[in-house]
Amino acid sequence: MNKSQVRRYVGYFIIIALAVGVISLSAGILFRRDAYNRTIGILDRANTVTWNILTSTEYDTIDDYINRIAVDDVRITIIRSDGIVVADSQADISKLDNHADRPELLSALNGVPGRSKRFSDSLGENLVYVAMPLVDLSNGSYVIRSAMSVQDIDKALGEILGRIAFTGIITFLALSMLSFLSERRIIAPLADIQKAAEAFSGGNLDYFLSIPGPEDVRVVAETLNDMAEALKYRLNEITKGKNELAAVFSSMMEAVVVLDESLSIRHINRSALKIMELPESDVYGRSLIETFMNSDLQSLAEETLASQSPVERDITFNGDRNLILHAHGTRIPPADDKTTGNAIVLVMNDITRTQHLENMRRDFVANVSHELKTPITNVKGYLETLADGVMDDPETAKRFLAISIRNADRLNAILDDLLSLSRLEQQGGEGLEFEIRPLDDIIGGAFQYCTLKSSDKGIDMRFEGEKNLLASVNTLLMEQALNNLIDNAVKYSNEGAVVTVHIEKNGGMADISVxxxxxxxxxxxxxxxxxxxxxxxxxxxxxxxxTGLGLAIVKHIAIVHRGSVKVNSELGRGSTFTISVPLQ
Amino acid sequence: MRPREQYLESLRDLKKEIMKMGVLVEEALGKAMKALTEQDFELGVSIIEDDETINRMELDIEDRCIALIATEQPVAGDLRHVITGMKIVTQLERMGDHAVHIAKSMLRLKGQDFKKPLIDIPRMAELCMIMNKEVLSAFMDDDADRATELADMDEEVDALHEKVQREMFTGMVEDESFLPQALQLTYISRYLERYADHITNISEWIIYGKTGNHVDLNC
Known part of the structure; x- marks a missing residue:
C-alpha cells in the first residue's frame, strides 16, 4: 500500500466516521428531546388533574389529600405564592425550605408555565419540574408543581444511545469494507493503465493492456490498446517513408548537403563525402566554410538563404583535382510562420568530366581548324605573291614553290593522320589483317625508319629485353605506332642522348616501352x-x-590490338611510353 | 540568451568570418598559381582587384574584435582568443598581399616562355595551400597540436625556396638573358616562402590563444 492509497483510505474513514457520528448523534438528540417532551406532557396533565381535583373536591388537610391522590412516580407539590410549600406528595413539608428561588416557580408566578430540570436536595435525585401558573384555591393563590425523576428516562435513553452507537460502528465498518473493496476494483486497474501508458510512451507499442475489471475501466483499457495500435501503424508508415527518403538521399549520385540557418551542416550524403574526400564523423554540425573551404560555395549558400528562388552556379574547387561542381541551392522555409529556422539544401553535380569532355571537343574543333588553316594560309600567300609577279624571278619563284609544296605536304600529312585516325576509330580493328609475328622483328623495322633522324642528332638507339615474343599484330599499324613513339623520343631528346626500346612479358601481355x-x-x-x-x-x-595527332594514333592502334598505352614522365628526366599488347 | 552564451555566439561568428577570409586568401594563391602556370593574364588581374575584398575584411574583422572587447570585456582565455583573431587577420592580409605580388610578377613575365618548366614553385604553392587549409582547421578547432605540426611543412617550403634560389642564380650566371625571368621567379619563390612563414605565425597565435604561451615555430 503506497502513500497516496493510505491518504485516500484515511480520507474515506474520516468521511464515513463523520457521517455515522452525525447520524448517531442527531438520532440520540432527537430521542432525548422526545423523551423529555413526553415527560413534560405527563407532568402538565398531572398539574391540570391535580388542579381539577383540588377545585372540585373537599379536603381537610391539603397535604394529606395530595398524598392520597398522587401516584407513586409523580411528585406533586403545592407552593404558596410566597414560596412556602403547603403540600408535597413525597417529601415532608416541614422539612422543606422556602421554594421562592426555584426557577420554575419564578416563571409560574409571572403567568408562564415553568420548567426546570435539576437535582432535588429533598429527594436526592435528578428531577424534571413543571409548574402550573398561579391558581386560586379556597384559601389563597398557589402554584401547582409536579416533578418526575429522570433516572428512568436517562436509563432508557442510555440504552437507546448505546444501540445507536453500536449500529453506527457496524455501519462504519461495513462502509469501510465496502469502500476498500470498490477502491481495489477501480484503483488497481488504474495502476495497470499507468504501466501501459509508460510502456507506450517509452516506445513499446506492442505492450498489450488486459484488464478484467469493471466495464468503465475496461473501455479505457481497450481505447488505450487501440491507440497504441494506431500509433504503431502510423509510426511504421513514417519510418517507412523516412527510410525510403534516407535510401534515396544516400544513394543519390548527386552530392546533397542540408544546412541550417547558420550554414552549419545538418545532413550530408555519401556522394558529397566521397566527392569532397571527407570523413563522415567529422562533418556534422561544422560550418560550410570550414568543411568545403570554398568562398564561392559559401556565397552561393548565403544568397540562397536570402533569396526566394533557387540559386545555381558552377563552383570550381582549386587544388590537385580541379573539381568543378554544378551547385543548386534551395531554401526550405520553416514549417510555421517564423522568420528564423530556415534551412538550405545544396545539390551538387560533379561536372568535372563533362566539362573536360566539352573542353576537349571545343579544343579539337579549334585545333583542327588552326592546324589546317596555317599551311593553307602559307600556300595561298606564296602563290599569290607568285601571281603578283615574283614568277619572273625564277630563283625566288622556285623557293616559294618549294615552300608551298612543303606546306601542302604538311597539310597532306595532317589529313593522312586524321584519316587513319578516323579509320582506326570507325573500324575498331575490323577488316584489318592480323598476323602472328615476333615483336622484336617489328621493333627492328621501326628502328630502320628512325635511323636517319637519330644519327643526325647523334642519338644512341638501343634495344633490350626478350626476343621472340609472339603477338597477333597488323605489322603496318604496329610499326607506325612504334615509329611515332620513337620519333617523339628522338625529337624531344638532347643531342647524344640514349633512346631505349625495352620489351618484356607482363602476364599475358607484352610491354613495349620506349x-x-x-x-x-x-x-x-x-x-x-x-x-x-x-x-x-x-x-x-x-x-x-x-601534326599533333601522333599519340592519338598510337592510342588507337593499341586499342585495335586489344591493348593499351600508358605514359610515365618526369620533367627534365625523360618519358617512358609503354604499349601493351596481348601475347599469342 | 544568457550573456555568456551571447559572447560565445559572437566569438563563433567572428571565427567563421576569419575562416571565410582565410579561404579567400587561399583561393587567391591558388588563382595566382593557376594564372602563372597557364599564363592567364585576366585571372592575374582579377586577383589584384579581389585583394580589395580581403583588405576590407581585415578592417571589418578588426572592428568586430574591438567591439567585442569593448562590449563584453572578456578576460583571460576569452580575451586571448579575441586578440588572437586580430593577430591572425593581420597575417592573412599579408598573405593576400603575397598572392597579389605573385600575380604582379606573373604579369611582368607576360609572354615569356619559361626557360625550364616550373616544378618546384608549383610544389611550394601546393604546400602553402595545404598548410593554409590545415591552419584554418586548427584555428576553428582550437587545436594547438595540429598548428605545431605545420612547422614541418614550413621547413619543406623553406628548403624548396633555397633550391629554387640556387637554380636561379646558376641559370643567371650561365645565361644573362635569363636574368629578368630568374629575378621574377626568385621573387615568387620568396613570396611563397613568406606566405608559409605567415602561416606558421598564425600557428603561433593559435598556440598562444590556447595556452597563453608564446612559441617560435620559425626557427
Missing part, C-alpha cells in the same frame, strides 16, 4: 597528351614538325 632521356612532360599535361591536337608546348611541337 624510354627517352628528354625534357619530360609536366604532370598536369600527362592525362591529356593522348588527345588529338593536344600539345604540351605548342610552338615547339609544330617547329619539330608534329
Amino acid at each position: 624510354i627517352d632521356e628528354g625534357i619530360g612532360i609536366p604532370a598536369k599535361d600527362l592525362p591529356r597528351i593522348f588527345e588529338r591536337f593536344y600539345r604540351v608546348d605548342k610552338a615547339r611541337s609544330r617547329e619539330l614538325g608534329g
Whole structure:
C-alpha cells in the first residue's frame, strides 16, 4: 500500500466516521428531546388533574389529600405564592425550605408555565419540574408543581444511545469494507493503465493492456490498446517513408548537403563525402566554410538563404583535382510562420568530366581548324605573291614553290593522320589483317625508319629485353605506332642522348616501352597528351614538325590490338611510353 | 540568451568570418598559381582587384574584435582568443598581399616562355595551400597540436625556396638573358616562402590563444 492509497483510505474513514457520528448523534438528540417532551406532557396533565381535583373536591388537610391522590412516580407539590410549600406528595413539608428561588416557580408566578430540570436536595435525585401558573384555591393563590425523576428516562435513553452507537460502528465498518473493496476494483486497474501508458510512451507499442475489471475501466483499457495500435501503424508508415527518403538521399549520385540557418551542416550524403574526400564523423554540425573551404560555395549558400528562388552556379574547387561542381541551392522555409529556422539544401553535380569532355571537343574543333588553316594560309600567300609577279624571278619563284609544296605536304600529312585516325576509330580493328609475328622483328623495322633522324642528332638507339615474343599484330599499324613513339623520343631528346626500346612479358601481355632521356612532360599535361591536337608546348611541337595527332594514333592502334598505352614522365628526366599488347 | 552564451555566439561568428577570409586568401594563391602556370593574364588581374575584398575584411574583422572587447570585456582565455583573431587577420592580409605580388610578377613575365618548366614553385604553392587549409582547421578547432605540426611543412617550403634560389642564380650566371625571368621567379619563390612563414605565425597565435604561451615555430 503506497502513500497516496493510505491518504485516500484515511480520507474515506474520516468521511464515513463523520457521517455515522452525525447520524448517531442527531438520532440520540432527537430521542432525548422526545423523551423529555413526553415527560413534560405527563407532568402538565398531572398539574391540570391535580388542579381539577383540588377545585372540585373537599379536603381537610391539603397535604394529606395530595398524598392520597398522587401516584407513586409523580411528585406533586403545592407552593404558596410566597414560596412556602403547603403540600408535597413525597417529601415532608416541614422539612422543606422556602421554594421562592426555584426557577420554575419564578416563571409560574409571572403567568408562564415553568420548567426546570435539576437535582432535588429533598429527594436526592435528578428531577424534571413543571409548574402550573398561579391558581386560586379556597384559601389563597398557589402554584401547582409536579416533578418526575429522570433516572428512568436517562436509563432508557442510555440504552437507546448505546444501540445507536453500536449500529453506527457496524455501519462504519461495513462502509469501510465496502469502500476498500470498490477502491481495489477501480484503483488497481488504474495502476495497470499507468504501466501501459509508460510502456507506450517509452516506445513499446506492442505492450498489450488486459484488464478484467469493471466495464468503465475496461473501455479505457481497450481505447488505450487501440491507440497504441494506431500509433504503431502510423509510426511504421513514417519510418517507412523516412527510410525510403534516407535510401534515396544516400544513394543519390548527386552530392546533397542540408544546412541550417547558420550554414552549419545538418545532413550530408555519401556522394558529397566521397566527392569532397571527407570523413563522415567529422562533418556534422561544422560550418560550410570550414568543411568545403570554398568562398564561392559559401556565397552561393548565403544568397540562397536570402533569396526566394533557387540559386545555381558552377563552383570550381582549386587544388590537385580541379573539381568543378554544378551547385543548386534551395531554401526550405520553416514549417510555421517564423522568420528564423530556415534551412538550405545544396545539390551538387560533379561536372568535372563533362566539362573536360566539352573542353576537349571545343579544343579539337579549334585545333583542327588552326592546324589546317596555317599551311593553307602559307600556300595561298606564296602563290599569290607568285601571281603578283615574283614568277619572273625564277630563283625566288622556285623557293616559294618549294615552300608551298612543303606546306601542302604538311597539310597532306595532317589529313593522312586524321584519316587513319578516323579509320582506326570507325573500324575498331575490323577488316584489318592480323598476323602472328615476333615483336622484336617489328621493333627492328621501326628502328630502320628512325635511323636517319637519330644519327643526325647523334642519338644512341638501343634495344633490350626478350626476343621472340609472339603477338597477333597488323605489322603496318604496329610499326607506325612504334615509329611515332620513337620519333617523339628522338625529337624531344638532347643531342647524344640514349633512346631505349625495352620489351618484356607482363602476364599475358607484352610491354613495349620506349624510354627517352628528354625534357619530360609536366604532370598536369600527362592525362591529356593522348588527345588529338593536344600539345604540351605548342610552338615547339609544330617547329619539330608534329601534326599533333601522333599519340592519338598510337592510342588507337593499341586499342585495335586489344591493348593499351600508358605514359610515365618526369620533367627534365625523360618519358617512358609503354604499349601493351596481348601475347599469342 | 544568457550573456555568456551571447559572447560565445559572437566569438563563433567572428571565427567563421576569419575562416571565410582565410579561404579567400587561399583561393587567391591558388588563382595566382593557376594564372602563372597557364599564363592567364585576366585571372592575374582579377586577383589584384579581389585583394580589395580581403583588405576590407581585415578592417571589418578588426572592428568586430574591438567591439567585442569593448562590449563584453572578456578576460583571460576569452580575451586571448579575441586578440588572437586580430593577430591572425593581420597575417592573412599579408598573405593576400603575397598572392597579389605573385600575380604582379606573373604579369611582368607576360609572354615569356619559361626557360625550364616550373616544378618546384608549383610544389611550394601546393604546400602553402595545404598548410593554409590545415591552419584554418586548427584555428576553428582550437587545436594547438595540429598548428605545431605545420612547422614541418614550413621547413619543406623553406628548403624548396633555397633550391629554387640556387637554380636561379646558376641559370643567371650561365645565361644573362635569363636574368629578368630568374629575378621574377626568385621573387615568387620568396613570396611563397613568406606566405608559409605567415602561416606558421598564425600557428603561433593559435598556440598562444590556447595556452597563453608564446612559441617560435620559425626557427
